[in-house]
Amino acid sequence: MKKHNFYAGPSILPEFTKQKTAEAIIDFAGTGLSVMEVSHRSKEFVAVMEEAQALVKELMNVPEGYSVLFLQGGASLQFLMAPYNLLNTKAAYLNTGVWAGKALKEAKLLGEVVEVASSKDANFNYIPKKFSVPTDVDYLHVTTNNTIFGTEMLEDLDVPVPMVADMSSDVLSRPMDVSKYNMIYAGAQKNLGPSGATLVVVKNDALGKVNRVIPTILDYKIHIDNESMFNTPATVSVFGCLQTLRWIKAEGGLVEMERRNIEKADVLYAEIDRNKMFQSTVPDKNDRSRMNVCFVMTPEYAQFEKEFDAFATAQGMIGLKGHRSVGGFRASLYNAMPLDSVKALVKTMKEFEQLKG
Amino acid sequence: MKKHNFYAGPSILPEFTKQKTAEAIIDFAGTGLSVMEVSHRSKEFVAVMEEAQALVKELMNVPEGYSVLFLQGGASLQFLMAPYNLLNTKAAYLNTGVWAGKALKEAKLLGEVVEVASSKDANFNYIPKKFSVPTDVDYLHVTTNNTIFGTEMLEDLDVPVPMVADMSSDVLSRPMDVSKYNMIYAGAQKNLGPSGATLVVVKNDALGKVNRVIPTILDYKIHIDNESMFNTPATVSVFGCLQTLRWIKAEGGLVEMERRNIEKADVLYAEIDRNKMFQSTVPDKNDRSRMNVCFVMTPEYAQFEKEFDAFATAQGMIGLKGHRSVGGFRASLYNAMPLDSVKALVKTMKEFEQLKG
Numbered sequence: 279m280k281k282h283n284f285y286a287g288p289s290i291l292p293e294f295t296k297q298k299t300a301e302a303i304i305d306f307a308g309t310g311l312s313v314m315e316v317s318h319r320s321k322e323f324v325a326v327m328e329e330a331q332a333l334v335k336e337l338m339n340v341p342e343g344y345s346v347l348f349l350q351g352g353a354s355l356q357f358l359m360a361p362y363n364l365l366n367t368k369a370a371y372l373n374t375g376v377w378a379g380k381a382l383k384e385a386k387l388l389g390e391v392v393e394v395a396s397s398k399d400a401n402f403n404y405i406p407k408k409f410s411v412p413t414d415v416d417y418l419h420v421t422t423n424n425t426i427f428g429t430e431m432l433e434d435l436d437v438p439v440p441m442v443a444d445m446s447s448d449v450l451s452r453p454m455d456v457s458k459y460n461m462i463y464a465g466a467q468k469n470l471g472p473s474g475a476t477l478v479v480v481k482n483d484a485l486g487k488v489n490r491v492i493p494t495i496l497d498y499k500i501h502i503d504n505e506s507m508f509n510t511p512a513t514v515s516v517f518g519c520l521q522t523l524r525w526i527k528a529e530g531g532l533v534e535m536e537r538r539n540i541e542k543a544d545v546l547y548a549e550i551d552r553n554k555m556f557q558s559t560v561p562d563k564n565d566r567s568r569m570n571v572c573f574v575m576t577p578e579y580a581q582f583e584k585e586f587d588a589f590a591t592a593q594g595m596i597g598l599k600g601h602r603s604v605g606g607f608r609a610s611l612y613n614a615m616p617l618d619s620v621k622a623l624v625k626t627m628k629e630f631e632q633l634k635g
Numbered sequence: 636m637k638k639h640n641f642y643a644g645p646s647i648l649p650e651f652t653k654q655k656t657a658e659a660i661i662d663f664a665g666t667g668l669s670v671m672e673v674s675h676r677s678k679e680f681v682a683v684m685e686e687a688q689a690l691v692k693e694l695m696n697v698p699e700g701y702s703v704l705f706l707q708g709g710a711s712l713q714f715l716m717a718p719y720n721l722l723n724t725k726a727a728y729l730n731t732g733v734w735a736g737k738a739l740k741e742a743k744l745l746g747e748v749v750e751v752a753s754s755k756d757a758n759f760n761y762i763p764k765k766f767s768v769p770t771d772v773d774y775l776h777v778t779t780n781n782t783i784f785g786t787e788m789l790e791d792l793d794v795p796v797p798m799v800a801d802m803s804s805d806v807l808s809r810p811m812d813v814s815k816y817n818m819i820y821a822g823a824q825k826n827l828g829p830s831g832a833t834l835v836v837v838k839n840d841a842l843g844k845v846n847r848v849i850p851t852i853l854d855y856k857i858h859i860d861n862e863s864m865f866n867t868p869a870t871v872s873v874f875g876c877l878q879t880l881r882w883i884k885a886e887g888g889l890v891e892m893e894r895r896n897i898e899k900a901d902v903l904y905a906e907i908d909r910n911k912m913f914q915s916t917v918p919d920k921n922d923r924s925r926m927n928v929c930f931v932m933t934p935e936y937a938q939f940e941k942e943f944d945a946f947a948t949a950q951g952m953i954g955l956k957g958h959r960s961v962g963g964f965r966a967s968l969y970n971a972m973p974l975d976s977v978k979a980l981v982k983t984m985k986e987f988e989q990l991k992g
Contacts, residue, residue, distance in 0.1 A: 281667040285674040288870055296660060296669045303657040309953070310638040312653045314829040314875060317642040317954055350707040350831065354852045354866040380851070387850055467867055472671040474707065474831035474869030493744055494737070495711045509711040510824055512831030513645055514871055518671060596666070597674060 282619040284609045285597030286425050286570060287447065288467040292614045294528075295471060295521040302517060313517050318510050326513075326520050327506060333523035337531055340456050340479060345502045347478040348466075348516045353377065353446045356463040356476060359496050360419070360442050361385040363480075364460060366488045370394045370415040370439070374431075375402040375424035376603065381444060385419070388490070394418065401604070402427040405565045411437045416487075417460055423448035425468075426601040428558075428572030428608065429565045434458050440484065448569050449477065450526060451613060452536035460484040468569070469613045471518030475511065526613065535613050542611045542620045543568035549624040555579040555586075555631050559604055574606030579635070586630050593626045639976040641966045642954030643782050643927060644804065645824040649971045651885075652828060652878040659874060670874050675867050683870075683877050684863060690880035694888055697813050697836060702859045704835040705823075705873045710734065710803045713820040713833060717776070717799050718742040720837075720855050721817060723845045727751045727772040727796070732759040732781035733960065738801060742776070745847070751775065758961070759784040762922045768794045773844075774817055780805035782825075783958040785915075785929030785965065786922045791815050797841065805926050806834065807883060808970060809893035817841040825926070826970050828875030832868065883970065892970050899968045899977045900925040906981040912936040912943075912988050916961055931963030936992070943987055950983045 283290040299313075306313035307322040316323055331346040340346065349355070357380055361369060367389055371382040373396035385391045392415065395406035402424060411418050418437050421444045423430040430448060435441065440460040449464035456462065461480045467473035478498070485499050494500055494508075501508050526535060547566060550556045550573045559572040575583050583606065590598055590607075600606040609623055640647040656670075663670035664679040673680055688703040697703065706712070714737055718726060724746055728739040730753035742748045749772060752763035759781060768775050775794050778801045780787040787805060792798065797817040806821035813819065818837045824830035835855070842856050851857055851865075858865050883892060904923060907913045907930045916929040932940050940963065947955055947964075957963040966980055 279667075283668055283672055285672065285677070287867065288672055288674060291669065291672045296671065299671065300657050300660040303653060303660055310636075311640055311953065312648065314653065314656065315640055315642065315645055315648045317645060318830070320642070320954075350709065350869070351712065351852065352707065352866045355708065355712075358850045358852055384850055384852075387848060465867060467870075472869075472871045473675070473867045474872055491744060493715045493741055495708065495715055495741075509709045510644065510822060510830045512707070512829075512869055512872065513824075514829045514875075515831055515869065518871075596668065597677075 279594045281594045281596055282622050283596050284623070286608060286610045287465070288473050289610055289612050290614045291471065291518070292522055292525045294525045295518055298521040299514070299518050314514055316513070318507060318513050323513055326517050327511070330516055330520040330523060331506065333520070333527060334477065334479065337450065337523065337526055338456055338479065339453065343483060344456065344479055344481050347480070347498070347501050347506045348475045348511055348519065349478055349501060349506070350474065350476060350512055352465045352473070352476055353444050353463060354380065356444070356478065357381040357384040359498070360461060360463065361388040362490070362492050362496050363488065363498050364442060364484055365389040365416050368392065368412070368415045370411050370418040372406065372409070372418065372420045373398060374405055374421050374429060375427050377424065377426070377444060378421040381419055381421065402429065403560050404562050405429050405431055411439055413438050415439055417442045419443070423567055423569050425570050426603060428560050428567045428570045428604070430567035430569060432564070432568070440481070450532060450535060451539050451569060453532040466515055466519050469522070471522050472515045474515035475519055477519070538617070539568040539611065539613070542615060542617055543571060545617070545620050545624060546571050546609060546611065549627055553627050553631050555582065555635050556627060559606065569610060569612060571609045571611060572600055572604055572606065574600070582634055585634070589630050590623070590626050593622070595623060595626060636951045638951045638953055639979050640953050641980070643965060643967045644822070645830050646967055646969050647971045648828065648875070649879060649882045651882045652875055655878040656871070656875050671871055673870070675864060675870055680870060683874050684868070687873055687877040687880060688863065690877070690884060691834065691836065694807065694880060694883055695813055695836065696810065700840060701813065701836055701838050704837070704855070704858050704863045705832045705868055705876065706835055706858060706863070707831065707833060707869055709822045709830070709833055710801050710820060711737065713801070713835065714738040714741040716853050716855070717818060717820065718745040719847070719849050719853050720845065721799060721841055722746040722773050725749065725769070725772045727768050727775040729763065729766070729775065729777045730755060731762055731778050731786060732784050734781065734783070734801060735778040738776055738778065759786065760917050761919050762786050762788055768796055770795050772796055774799045776800070780924055780926050782927050783960060785917050785924045785927045785961070787924035787926060789921070789925070807889060807892065808896050808926060810889040823872055823876050828879050829872045831872035832876055834876070895974070896925040896968065896970070899972060899974055900928060902974070902977050902981060903928050903966060903968065906984055910984050910988050912939065912992050913984060916963065926967060926969060928966045928968060929957055929961055929963065931957070939991055942991070946987050947980070947983050950979070952980060952983060
């Protein structure tokens, strides 16, 4: 039976990424060795790192003066590294969910933090709109997609200070204006590749302005000076990221990714809005994530939740269970998710409605 | 042509690890999905993490009261995390090389550090023996194998304080007495699996004794409480580590690994000592690493270095180039290195001597 992979992360990757990685696990770049057992300083792996960095710059249209790194430790380490390197006196944080809150908490260890707005009052089911950002902060931190709650900032904000953004779950899903950000970071395991690598795009001029001693491994400048090879990177993860970056380019880049992501999200949200058994957890359509579509049973059909879960699983749907803090279901539709899998889910929802509705 | 992989890291892995990982990149645990695209919270991946932790405990004979973690960031992040969690007032460090020095440097950010001994006076070509360890330190930090300089502490030290050890390049290469250590850490990319995962074995009772606020991602207790899943681990790396751990167990465990490692090292050092064109960089035979065998041309044949490099490369030898701070050659003989590859290198050295000696 065909499986449809709706996991929130690690999550679906292109067939191209899987095939190329499986091949390289056996024989990498004609070396006769596995990509797992080749030095990161070998010319073959250095070429992987350099091409991955160059493709990020090309696909994301990264302006001059920025560096691209593939670090380790996930977004959770960046919650600490970003303020260590960029927060001198005061930073602003927009609190749009659990992960945004974790980022905010770590920043408080390093300076004054202003929470400019929060949607906690409604279990983070919307993106706060009307808030003011103090002009004396070093940056505004935003979480552009909230994986748990299914909300997303679909456009780059206009604010009077540079932004720092956790884009773990929507990086490379649409064209964006990198010049508005002093730093962008993203765990690889949604739109990029195997977990283990963490993409960091950082503006060089934004560094070197804090007055604290930065531990070596937490210092972006150290990583930049060592071309993302200060210590051994997660080589297989970076190799996988490169394959996905090549795939994105071959498929038409971020304009095409956005077109597909809009189409997939529209198909699924339309069914959620139409089907009398389901409802979105995000009332404002402008805030609905294209990456993580969260939905629950309508109150009159609440007793069917487990039954739908079993029904969908029997149709080959994997990873649909919603996060415990929201409940219900979550269909993650990252770049690699084909429209056909979304249509299969919609068909399953229609069939369930016909059976039980 | 058969390739012989002498890279210092990432480095040779068992064929078993390569085959099982290549299979799982396409279909993991019968899920129909790649191990790269399955949630770390799925029952299939949780089983991987749990078995890997249990096998580390079994193979290393870890006493009760210790936790096993697979973190990210490599030994370089542990240089910071170890003192953050374990250094309350003062720690002792044994300086046996570049990596030991890096560990020492980070610890100084967090407290008083006593360098109990150093072999820097002789470019780290020996392990200091007669030094005293203050009894009022929180721990003595040792680097059990010095990858760059080819020295190794082949037995667990007897010291009056608990040890913290960077075992990145000799973990699982011999049975050891874990009870002497408050913590052991090791990057995966030598004896364990693909880079990206970092093995940490830590004594639970040693934690919670420092007076500082520990950033969340740097706090061992957080990782222990979350069963090494506080944030997304490097899943493919952990999967690879599990395959290697299974292989070690099937091959006879650490007693058998040590027997093989002694045999391989003896074969190579015997040839280095016999062959008039080569010499070891480590004069004291008791300090010679079984993992990284460093050797240079003897002074009278110094002009043949590049020629031997080309000659060995033509015989299928890969990764023999020594680190720039030592020069010459380095043959890394980790667990997965077969005796046949060592014999092939010895044959190459003999042939070169016959040609040019």
